[in-house]
Amino acid sequence: MGSHYEAPIRKPLVTGNKSYHQISVDVARPIEGEANKKWWIVFGISLTLFLWGIGCIIYTISTGIGVWGLNKTVGWAWDITNFVWWIGIGHAGTLISAVLLLFRQKWRMGINRSAEAMTIFSVIQAGLFPVIHMGRPWLAYWIVPIPNQFGSLWVNFNSPLLWDVFAISTYLTISLVFWWTGLLPDFAMIRDRAVKPFQKKIYSLVSFGWSGRAKDWQRFEEVSLVLAGLATPLVLSVHTIVSFDFATSVIPGWHTTIFPPYFVAGAIFSGFAMVQTLLIVMRKVCNLEDYITLQHIELMNIVIMITGSLVGCAYITELFIAWYSGVEYEQYAFLNRATGPYWWAYWSMMTCNVFSPQFMWIKKLRTSIVFSFVISIVVNIGMWFERFVIIVTSLHRDYLPSSWTMFSPTFVDIGIFVGTIGFFFVLFLLYARTFPVIAQAEVKTILKSSGDNYKKLRDKK
Amino acid sequence: MANKFIHAIYDDDDKLLDAVKNLKKNKVTIEEVFTPFPVHGLDHVMGLEPTRIAIAAFIYGCIGFTFALLMINYIMIADWPQNIGGKPSFSFQENMPAFVPVMFELTVFFTGHLMVITFYLRSRLWPFKKAENPIPETTDDKFLIQIPVYGNESKIKSILKKTDLFKMNVVDGKEENNHQEINNNILPYDPDITIGFVFHSRKYSDGSSNLRIQFTKGRGQQYAKNSGLRIFRKHWISKKNEVSDKHIDYKKINLSLNKLKLKIQNAKESFSNGKIEFEDVFKDVIN
Numbered sequence: 001m002g003s004h005y006e007a008p009i010r011k012p013l014v015t016g017n018k019s020y021h022q023i024s025v026d027v028a029r030p031i032e033g034e035a036n037k038k039w040w041i042v043f044g045i046s047l048t049l050f051l052w053g054i055g056c057i058i059y060t061i062s063t064g065i066g067v068w069g070l071n072k073t074v075g076w077a078w079d080i081t082n083f084v085w086w087i088g089i090g091h092a093g094t095l096i097s098a099v100l101l102l103f104r105q106k107w108r109m110g111i112n113r114s115a116e117a118m119t120i121f122s123v124i125q126a127g128l129f130p131v132i133h134m135g136r137p138w139l140a141y142w143i144v145p146i147p148n149q150f151g152s153l154w155v156n157f158n159s160p161l162l163w164d165v166f167a168i169s170t171y172l173t174i175s176l177v178f179w180w181t182g183l184l185p186d187f188a189m190i191r192d193r194a195v196k197p198f199q200k201k202i203y204s205l206v207s208f209g210w211s212g213r214a215k216d217w218q219r220f221e222e223v224s225l226v227l228a229g230l231a232t233p234l235v236l237s238v239h240t241i242v243s244f245d246f247a248t249s250v251i252p253g254w255h256t257t258i259f260p261p262y263f264v265a266g267a268i269f270s271g272f273a274m275v276q277t278l279l280i281v282m283r284k285v286c287n288l289e290d291y292i293t294l295q296h297i298e299l300m301n302i303v304i305m306i307t308g309s310l311v312g313c314a315y316i317t318e319l320f321i322a323w324y325s326g327v328e329y330e331q332y333a334f335l336n337r338a339t340g341p342y343w344w345a346y347w348s349m350m351t352c353n354v355f356s357p358q359f360m361w362i363k364k365l366r367t368s369i370v371f372s373f374v375i376s377i378v379v380n381i382g383m384w385f386e387r388f389v390i391i392v393t394s395l396h397r398d399y400l401p402s403s404w405t406m407f408s409p410t411f412v413d414i415g416i417f418v419g420t421i422g423f424f425f426v427l428f429l430l431y432a433r434t435f436p437v438i439a440q441a442e443v444k445t446i447l448k449s450s451g452d453n454y455k456k457l458r459d460k461k
Numbered sequence: 462m463a464n465k466f467i468h469a470i471y472d473d474d475d476k477l478l479d480a481v482k483n484l485k486k487n488k489v490t491i492e493e494v495f496t497p498f499p500v501h502g503l504d505h506v507m508g509l510e511p512t513r514i515a516i517a518a519f520i521y522g523c524i525g526f527t528f529a530l531l532m533i534n535y536i537m538i539a540d541w542p543q544n545i546g547g548k549p550s551f552s553f554q555e556n557m558p559a560f561v562p563v564m565f566e567l568t569v570f571f572t573g574h575l576m577v578i579t580f581y582l583r584s585r586l587w588p589f590k591k592a593e594n595p596i597p598e599t600t601d602d603k604f605l606i607q608i609p610v611y612g613n614e615s616k617i618k619s620i621l622k623k624t625d626l627f628k629m630n631v632v633d634g635k636e637e638n639n640h641q642e643i644n645n646n647i648l649p650y651d652p653d654i655t656i657g658f659v660f661h662s663r664k665y666s667d668g669s670s671n672l673r674i675q676f677t678k679g680r681g682q683q684y685a686k687n688s689g690l691r692i693f694r695k696h697w698i699s700k701k702n703e704v705s706d707k708h709i710d711y712k713k714i715n716l717s718l719n720k721l722k723l724k725i726q727n728a729k730e731s732f733s734n735g736k737i738e739f740e741d742v743f744k745d746v747i748n
Contacts, residue, residue: 020497020601024497024600024601145536152540152541153541154536154540154541155536156543156545157537157563158537158545158546158556159545160562162563163563163566166570167562170569170570170573173570173573174570178573181577184586185498188592188594188600189497189600191592191600192597192598192599192600195683196683205589206588207592208581208588209585209586209589209590209592210600211593211594213495213584213593214493214494214495214503215504216584216586217496217498217499217500217503218499218504218512219512219583219584220580220584221499223514223576223577223580226514227576230572233565234569241562244562441497441498445498445499448474
């Protein structure tokens, strides 16, 4: 038992007197059981939204981008807002699985699987927007530097939009293999328990014949560590590059050197909020309260509080630098944000992102499940407004007052956004019924150090 | 290769570590250890060489970086330099800062993917690959040491008996790939069969469906046979395994159900007495 020591002051991460076998049973239960009525209802709603979104996308592509609310002054609006929002949400998954792995944070193990799933599903949503914004998505392969028959027509490696292509495709695929590699032992566990022949066949297929040899585990751990080491700078680079889409331009309100760290902090902030939203529901529905404990929720709330404060600092720095720069266009851009026609968007952003997470200083609030859930939703809304404020308020008052306009979304803008939310939940709900939602092999490694029964046993000695 | 193995099974990672240490001390060859999760220090105790996959990853990263460098130089400088916003397009060195993001991403891309592909190939993991753990419980909560036997069976057994063993099996190499059979041999709690009623998922046009009898043994084996009864599902009382009095002909159906239940009871008994094989149990129930 000596090697499993953990300071008694640390709270248990696995509760309910679990044994190794019990962990397998608990993780396999949602997969082996039947979906209940609520699942079908939520799935039905999500699927409807998704189909509605597809309809709007088809309408957009067949008619043209003109069906959106864009005009000649505001050329980027909901599409890019949604793109940045979804990419940002994705970041928490990599942060939890990679950065917390490097920091040896054991509490990541209860939540990393779902957080990574969320990453992949939200990056898929994000990727949709630039592609449909092209107007002719069947030419999307033009963004890849492939030898072609148009003469020496190459992509431009000076452009942050191309950096985005490389960053996001690397991010999506690396996240996917990281996730899948971690899933192999858990799929194998489901495979070896499966009773139904079809289930057995499917899980044999996806577990790639994982057998759990000592050598396999040695490589597995090394690969996880190296992938974590790669994914950490990768996740920081992705949102840095997304922020370059704005920061390298010459639009007042966009060309801000603080954007990269500010976007990364914002991404982690919104990502954790989404993890919180999903897991608070999932732990209840799938009976996983023993693995995703109040301790996990509290720690996530602390991350939300810190990143929210970082984002708040960035907002204030931005305002200060705008004033301090002495450039009147810059000054006006920020004055207009806070007091212009879009003041309501700016102040919703401020309220949701800067003020609301401050409640988490109070222990009673950050350990309240209902309150955490409400705040997580509020933060998600706030972070959407942040991107909207950055994009639309910087554009709508052009240099020439004769070009000043407002932006209002059409039903297609709204439909596509709602459609991606539906798509996201369709994927997540299917995931929750078919994948091992807890990294059970990893949780088993910390059972003896962080399981409540083992901790109690040590305390008695 | 030896064609006889001893499978020493443990139910705890610390017991496994002690046993491996013990075997190593007595110079017993350990062919393989199967565990449900990475047991810290196991590779060290087994004397496994450290993996070199991180070195491979570094090399892959260098390849990715070089690829990015050559590609961007060719595209942006050599093949068709363009004046883009007055940037220094004719010299790689001066234009390089703008290329850093893509060079970084491609380095990560190559490192990550090639390393994972290497891992999958070296550990022989791919779709349609058959699992090779001798008993399915090693992905759940059992730890198994596979020891080849070269005429030293009694010595190995005496060493193993001193360890905190959960179960020991002697297996012939031929059987090794036969997942199912070994599963049934070793299970200490060789489960009884369960026989229950299920409905066929397809409904007839009148809304009734076939009642089937399902036979399950352990975790791996299950099949169902039609009972010959057609029942309206809404009148089925699953707790009692009979139909409610709202069902047409409910008396007749419940009578035949009782007959079936009796047969099921008898079939279970003759199975546990070893009179019939699991595959033939249904014959006793359905004429």
